[in-house]
Amino acid sequence: MAQTTAERQAAFRARRATAGNDGNGERRLDMWVTTEADLALARLARRYSVTKREMLERLVVRADAAIVRRLDPDSAEWDTYFQVPR
Template sequence: MPKTAAQRQAEYRARRPTAADGNGERRLNTWVSTAAHLALVRLAHRYGVTQREMLERLVLAEDDRILAGIKMDTPEWDAYFGAGGVTR
């Protein structure tokens, strides 16, 4: 018996936490200012990527910049990773 659209969608959403490279994906649902949205649209267009890809690039670049400036196993490292309780 064929699956309903709702069943296919439920299965798709259930796979998201382990999608892509096996590390999964997380849903982000938030409101941003119009200025931030328009800037995201411009940046994505300029670099020829989706808004999602642009946002991921910006966030990961800033995270890399911060991590390059702190040493592992220091209070600053612990404070940074303790803020969200997660690692990459």
């Protein structure tokens, strides 16, 4: 029997959530941002010849890496950042 549109969409999202080399897949973000932020993201993406998605991923991952580099893995700050219970 043929799948409904909703069933096909659910299957697509499930496959996407587990796709990738590590089986970790992707996560869907659904949010509103200010016009200022959207225009800035578009300018940055255009400047670096990437999609807005790629630009956003780069910015987030680099900001996170900069914080993690400054943290001692045995510190309370590390646990707080990664929300590891003591």
